[in-house]
Amino acid sequence: xxxxxxxxxxxxxxxxxxxxxxxxxxxxxxxxxxxxxxxxxxxxxxxxxxxxxxxxxxxxxxxxxxxxxxxxxxxxxxxxxxxxxxxxxxxxxxxxxxxxxxxxxxxxxxxxxxxxxxxxxxxxxxxxxxxxxxxxxxxxxxxxxxxxxxxxxxxxxxxxxxxxxxxxxxxxxxxxxxxxxxxxxxxxxxxxxxxxxxxxxxxxxxxxxxxxxxxxxxxxxxxxxxxxxxxxxxxxxxxxxxxxxxxxxxx
Amino acid sequence: xxxxxxxxxxxxxxxxxxxxxxxxxxxxxxxxxxxxxxxxxxxxxxxxxxxxxxxxxxxxxxxxxxxxxxxxxxxxxxxxxxxxxxxxxxxxxxxxxxxxxxxxxxxxxxxxxxxxxxxxxxxxxxxxxxxxxxxxxxxxxxxxxxxxxxxxxxxxxxxxxxxxxxxxxxxxxxxxxxxxxxxxxxxxxxxxxxxxxxxxxxxxxxxxxxxxxxxxxxxxxxxxxxxxxxxxxxxxxxxxxxxxxxxxxxxxxxxxxxxxxxxxxxxxxxxxxxxxxxxxxxxxxxxxxxxxxxxxxxxxxxxxxxxxxxxxxxxxxxxxxxxxxxxxxxxxxxxxxxxxxxxxxxxxxxxxxxxxxxxxxxxxxxxxxxxxxxxxxxxxxxxxxxxxxxxxxxxxxxxxxxxxxxxxxxxxxxxxxxxxxxxxxxxxxxxxxxxxxxxxxxxxxxxxxxxxxxxxxxxxxxxxxxxxxxxxxxxxxxxxxxxxxxxxxxxxxxxxxxxxxxxxxxxxxxxxxxxxxxxxxxxxxxxxxxxxxxxxxxxxxxxxxxxxxxxxxxxxxxxxxxxxxxxxxxxxxxxxxxxxxxxxxxxxxxxx
Numbered sequence: 001x002x003x004x005x006x007x008x009x010x011x012x013x014x015x016x017x018x019x020x021x022x023x024x025x026x027x028x029x030x031x032x033x034x035x036x037x038x039x040x041x042x043x044x045x046x047x048x049x050x051x052x053x054x055x056x057x058x059x060x061x062x063x064x065x066x067x068x069x070x071x072x073x074x075x076x077x078x079x080x081x082x083x084x085x086x087x088x089x090x091x092x093x094x095x096x097x098x099x100x101x102x103x104x105x106x107x108x109x110x111x112x113x114x115x116x117x118x119x120x121x122x123x124x125x126x127x128x129x130x131x132x133x134x135x136x137x138x139x140x141x142x143x144x145x146x147x148x149x150x151x152x153x154x155x156x157x158x159x160x161x162x163x164x165x166x167x168x169x170x171x172x173x174x175x176x177x178x179x180x181x182x183x184x185x186x187x188x189x190x191x192x193x194x195x196x197x198x199x200x201x202x203x204x205x206x207x208x209x210x211x212x213x214x215x216x217x218x219x220x221x222x223x224x225x226x227x228x229x230x231x232x233x234x235x236x237x238x239x240x241x242x243x244x245x246x247x248x249x250x251x
Numbered sequence: 252x253x254x255x256x257x258x259x260x261x262x263x264x265x266x267x268x269x270x271x272x273x274x275x276x277x278x279x280x281x282x283x284x285x286x287x288x289x290x291x292x293x294x295x296x297x298x299x300x301x302x303x304x305x306x307x308x309x310x311x312x313x314x315x316x317x318x319x320x321x322x323x324x325x326x327x328x329x330x331x332x333x334x335x336x337x338x339x340x341x342x343x344x345x346x347x348x349x350x351x352x353x354x355x356x357x358x359x360x361x362x363x364x365x366x367x368x369x370x371x372x373x374x375x376x377x378x379x380x381x382x383x384x385x386x387x388x389x390x391x392x393x394x395x396x397x398x399x400x401x402x403x404x405x406x407x408x409x410x411x412x413x414x415x416x417x418x419x420x421x422x423x424x425x426x427x428x429x430x431x432x433x434x435x436x437x438x439x440x441x442x443x444x445x446x447x448x449x450x451x452x453x454x455x456x457x458x459x460x461x462x463x464x465x466x467x468x469x470x471x472x473x474x475x476x477x478x479x480x481x482x483x484x485x486x487x488x489x490x491x492x493x494x495x496x497x498x499x500x501x502x503x504x505x506x507x508x509x510x511x512x513x514x515x516x517x518x519x520x521x522x523x524x525x526x527x528x529x530x531x532x533x534x535x536x537x538x539x540x541x542x543x544x545x546x547x548x549x550x551x552x553x554x555x556x557x558x559x560x561x562x563x564x565x566x567x568x569x570x571x572x573x574x575x576x577x578x579x580x581x582x583x584x585x586x587x588x589x590x591x592x593x594x595x596x597x598x599x600x601x602x603x604x605x606x607x608x609x610x611x612x613x614x615x616x617x618x619x620x621x622x623x624x625x626x627x628x629x630x631x632x633x634x635x636x637x638x639x640x641x642x643x644x645x646x647x648x649x650x651x652x653x654x655x656x657x658x659x660x661x662x663x664x665x666x667x668x669x670x671x672x673x674x675x676x677x678x679x680x681x682x683x684x685x686x687x688x689x690x691x692x693x694x695x696x697x698x699x700x701x702x703x704x705x706x707x708x709x710x711x712x713x714x715x716x717x718x719x720x721x722x723x724x725x726x727x728x729x730x731x732x733x734x735x736x737x738x739x740x741x742x743x744x745x746x747x748x749x750x751x752x753x754x755x756x757x758x759x760x761x762x763x764x765x766x767x768x769x770x771x772x773x774x775x776x777x778x779x780x781x782x783x784x785x786x787x788x789x790x791x792x793x794x795x796x797x798x799x800x801x802x803x804x805x806x807x808x809x810x811x812x813x814x815x816x817x818x819x820x821x822x823x824x825x826x827x828x829x830x831x832x833x834x835x836x837x838x839x840x841x842x843x
Contacts, residue, residue, distance in 0.1 A: 057570065061577030068577075109573040161379050172365035176423065179361075183430045190437050194682055 046102040046115045052124040054131075055155045057111040063151035071110045075145075076103055079114075082141045086133040087116055093129070095119055131157050256321060257440045259516050264444040266526055268513050269314075271451035272660030273503050273534040275653050276356060276625070282502070283478075283542035283549075284620035285494050290485025291478050295539070297486070297495035302535050305767050306499040308759035309724060311527035312731060313505060317514030318523050319743050323667030324508030327515070328727075331735045337824030338726050339668060342508035344817045345719050346664035349507065351692050352711040353661060354432065355699040357654040358424035359626065360647050362404055365424075367643035374399035375634035392795025396631045404626070407790045408702040411806055415702020422700045429693040432658050436666065436685050440516050443659055450656035455537075457649035458544055464642065465547035474550020475543070477615045493774055496767060502534060506720040506727070509660035512667035519747045524756075545624075552632040553614035560609035571602045621712075625650060662688065706806075709787060714810045718775060719817035725768045726821055732761045785810065 046053060056079075061068045069075070080101040087096040096116065106112040115124040134141065134157055142148055149159040259265045286294045320327035325339030366373050377390035377398065385391075390398040401407050408415045435446040465471055485491050504510065514523060558581070565579045572591060579587055588606075592599045619628050633642050662685070669684050670676050676684070699708050731740055737760065741752045785807065788797040802810070 059576045107573040108575040109569065110576060111570075111573055158384065161383055161385075163383065164379060171369050172362075175365045175368055176361075176427065179365075180427055180430070183427065183434055187430065187434050187437065190434070190442070191682055194438065194680070198680065 046104040046113060048105055048113050050113070050115060050124075052127045052130070053113045053115045054127070054157065055111060055113050057109065057153045057155065058145070058147065059151040059153075060110060060145075060147070063147050071106075076106070078144060079103070082137075082144050083114065083116060083130075083134075086137040086141065087125070087130070089137065090129055090133050093125070093133075127156075135160060257516060258518060259440055260444055262517075262521055262526070264440075264447060265513060265517055265521070266529060267447040267451040268443065268659070269510065269526065269530045270533055271447045271652075271656030272509055272513070273530055274451070274454065274537045275502075275504075275657035276650065277498075277502050278534065278538040279541045279545070279650075279653065280622075280624045281620055282498060282538040283545040284618055284624065285498055286542050287478050287546075287618045289488065289491035289494060290482040292481035293483050293486055294491060294495065297492045298499065298535070301492070301495045301499045302531060304759065305496055305764055306503055306531045306535070307528055308756055308764050309500075309505050309728070310503050310510065310531050311524055311756060312728065312760055313510040314514040314523040314527050315740075315744055316727075316731060317511035318517045318519065318521060319740075319747055320511075321515050321519070323515060323669075323671045324511045324664065325668040326671050327511055328730070331730055334825040334828050335726070335730050335734065335821075336828070337821040338723055338730065339508065340824055341719065341723050341817045341820040342506060342511075343665055343668055344820060345716050345723070346507045346509065346661050347692070348711060348715040348813065348817070350658060350661040350665065351696050352699060352708055352715070353654070354428045354658055354692065355421075355425060355696055355704075355708060356622070357428040357431075357651060357658065358421055358700075359404060359622070360650040360654060361424045361427055362421060363626065363630070364644065364647040364651065367640055367647060370640060372630075372634050372639055372643060373403070374630050375639070389792050389795055392793075394631065396627050396634070397795070399630075400626050401790045402792075405705050406702055407705055409791065410789050410800055411703050411706040411787065412803055413703060417697060418700050418702065418704075421704075422697055425696055425700055426693060429689050429696075431655060432662060433685060433689045435655065435659055436662050437682055439666075439670070439681055443663065446659065447656065450652050450659065453652045454649045454656075457645050457652075458537075458540060460645060461544045461642075461649075462540070462547075464636070465544050465551070468547060468551040468636070470554025471547035471550045473554055473611060474546045474548070474615060476550075477612070478542075478546040478549065493771065496771055498538075499535075500724070500768075500771070501716075501720070502538065503531060504657070504660060506723040507661065507716075508664035508668070512663040513660070515667060520749065522748060522750070524748075524750065548629060548632045549615065552628065552635070553611060553617075555632075555635050556614050557609055557611045560607055564606055564609060567602065567605060571598065706787060706789070710802075710806065710810055711813070715813045715817075718772070718779075718814050721768055721772045721775065722818050722821070725765060725772065728760060728765045728768070732765075737761055 048055070058071065060071065077098070080098045080103065083101045084096045084098045087093045087100075097119075100117045100119065100121070101114060102117065103112050103114045116130055117124050134154060138149065138159065142152055145152055259268070289297075316327055316331075320330050322330065323339070324342040325336055328339040329336035374396045377386035377395045379385070380387045387398070389402060393401070404421065406415070406418050434442075436443055514521075517523065561581050561584065565581075565584065568574065568588070568591070569576060569579055572595070574587075592603075629646060630643070633639050633646060636642050665688055666681075666685055669688070670681050679687075698704060701707075731737070737757060741757070744750070744752055785802050786799050787802060789800045790796075791798045
């Protein structure tokens with residue numbers, strides 16, 4: 001009963017700020033030690049913008065859509081456990097318990113503030129330590145809730161960017177090199193074959209009559225005989241008749 | 252004696268060569284912009300009218316001249332009249348300027364193509380800044396695609412005065428681009444004729460694949476509906492008609508001498524009238540087809556950005572008011588905003604300045620053309636598709652095919668007159684001439700790989716070919732109709748192809764088309780004069796956006812030189828021929 005009374009006194013101030021949705025009253029797992037401290041101390045330690053307090057914001061529906069889970073006290077317990085786990089990895093803080101992590105001001109958004117107190121519950125642990133602990137274990141924390149850096153936000157804690165993976169040779173140079181070599185080889189082949197063709201042509205005409213050189217693009221052919229010889233032989237021999245004679249069967 | 256003139260192996264190669272030359276990057280990145288700016292579906296009306304009145308007649312004229320004269324541009328115009336060989340020279344000069352800067356686009360396409368084989372695509376994520384605490388500042392201000400284009404590809408300087416150093420990566424890509432072009436033109440029509448099968452057909456394969464993908468993208472219909480809804484009031488805007496005429500004119504590649512060069516390798520009996528109609532129809536329908544693809548991509552990108560904007564607003568409101576996650580959706584956003592504004596006015600007024608007004612129309616209205624469309628807008632859309640590497644490779648491969656197809660025409664325009672000239676072809680084989688031309692172009696093109704190279708590129712793109720081409724084609728039309736004589740040309744064509752010239756072509760050549768070109772010329776001249784100082788867009792790295800600056804004096808001098816060097820060829824060569832004639836008094840009149 002008095003625990004519930006403590007809860008409502010803690011959250012009463014915050015209700016004024018977040019009036020437009022119903023507060024879910026939660027029964028926080030308060031340790032016997034906490035019990036002894038008055039409500040004022042509890043209020044001091046965990047409240048919005050308190051010293052060494054961090055605001056956390058979750059976007060479960062955005063991340064998971066239909067498979068979104070509801071945020072309830074069990075999820076909060078898991079969160080406290082993850083925070084305690086992270087703090088345990090820090091030297092000198094191996095004795096952090098779940099009960100040292102205090103959550104408050106849970107909204108429907110799902111966002112809340114939390115602090116981590118030391119074993120004596122007299123003061124809260126410095127923000128730098130918590131920040132470095134969370135950054136080191138960010139992946140584990142994200143995976144525990146099936147979220148990522150954008151959907152599980154620790155405001156004031158920037159996410160670390162993965163260092164860019166630069167391959168030793170940029171990929172584009174490899175592709176460029178392949179295409180370049182293919183083109184050079186093709187050009188060389190074409191040029192060489194062109195030179196060879198021209199050499200063959202140069203040798204060819206020197207053995208043949210001038211007749212060949214005088215042929216134009218359109219060599220008109222009648223009856224299977226090119227008309228050009230009509231010009232070159234100077235009209236002395238009419239090849240059309242000559243070849244026709246040869247075609248006639250000899251007597 | 253003269254070697255036989257090389258011919259196309261079959262008429263199909265000629266048609267494909269013309270198609271692959273005419274269908275170029277302008278169809279993909281200029282026509283959709285014009286369509287969007289000048290009334291969507293209703294722009295098709297002036298476009299098709301100009302096609303029939305201006306495009307087909309002028310295309311037929313150039314093909315007929317080339318096929319009849321069977322020489323490159325210089326020889327063809329010298330045959331028509333020795334005083335007019337300046338027109339041919341001007342064509343060669345303009346083609347030279349064009350091939351210098353056009354191949355840089357192919358170099359960029361290669362660059363993006365090679366970078367598409369990575370996961371994730373390099374333009375989809377911002378790089379981290381120096382101490383790894385966040386993203387690079389310039390990239391945050393602009394977007395990752397703009398950053399990749401302006402910083403990683405161009406490494407652009409803040410103004411044209413800061414030339415900066417040569418960037419070796421684009422320079423390597425430019426070298427590769429020229430090597431590929433050399434490979435294709437090495438053997439003249441023999442090699443070009445086979446390459447054009449690929450450069451003409453492959454872009455259509457990719458466009459069809461993109462059409463199917465584009466139409467199935469989420470939000471594509473938004474783009475299509477918005478862009479194609481006709482805005483009939485634009486029909487009364489004279490700029491729509493002028494831009495339609497200009498687009499038809501430049502899209503067909505008239506006046507460069509490439510069409511004359513291609514047609515000169517035809518059989519004399521080739522039916523070039525049919526081919527002219529086919530090529531111009533295919534060119535225009537490709538423009539329309541490409542704009543369908545582009546608009547569906549626009550729609551996808553705009554919808555994606557609109558939804559991201561909405562999600563950001565939802566997240567902002569959810570966090571500020573600690574609402575339940577998933578409560579705010581796009582459908583109840585306005586309602587809840589109203590409720591919050593009335594119930595918590597104090598807190599709402601704090602948050603209000605941060606809430607952006609997300610509008611789908613505003614996203615769709617961003618009209619982009621040119622390299623910005625190809626390398627920024629498209630890449631932004633591609634990075635959001637699934638299997639983006641595949642789409643990226645396909646897209647840049649298509650750009651390459653389109654660009655190389657046009658380059659084949661450009662280089663043919665330069666090489667054909669050179670190989671026709673006996674003085675040069677006697678001393679050098681055609682492989683060496685092509686190699687020299689490619690080498691010179693590549694060396695000069697390295698200017699465009701400087702840090703300020705993109706600004707020089709824009710100068711060449713805007714001024715090297717526009718006015719000069721209009722003048723060249725005007726002189727061509729007047730030369731054929733009035734200097735050579737329309738009746739004489741008509742009888743030549745009839746003797747060559749065996750078909751009579753229809754009255755339609757005669758009216759167009761003699762009257763309508765020259766009048767159209769004169770009015771276009773007058774419009775552009777008055778536009779240049781009225782604009783006053785010429786300005787350009789410079790990239791400001793600190794703001795992450797483009798800013799307008801004035802051209803310095805030497806840049807204006809280069810612009811003037813570009814325009815003058817091609818247009819002055821016509822009167823100068825005419826004058827030179829006249830003077831030479833006078834000096835050689837007593838020589839017989841030249842045989843036309």
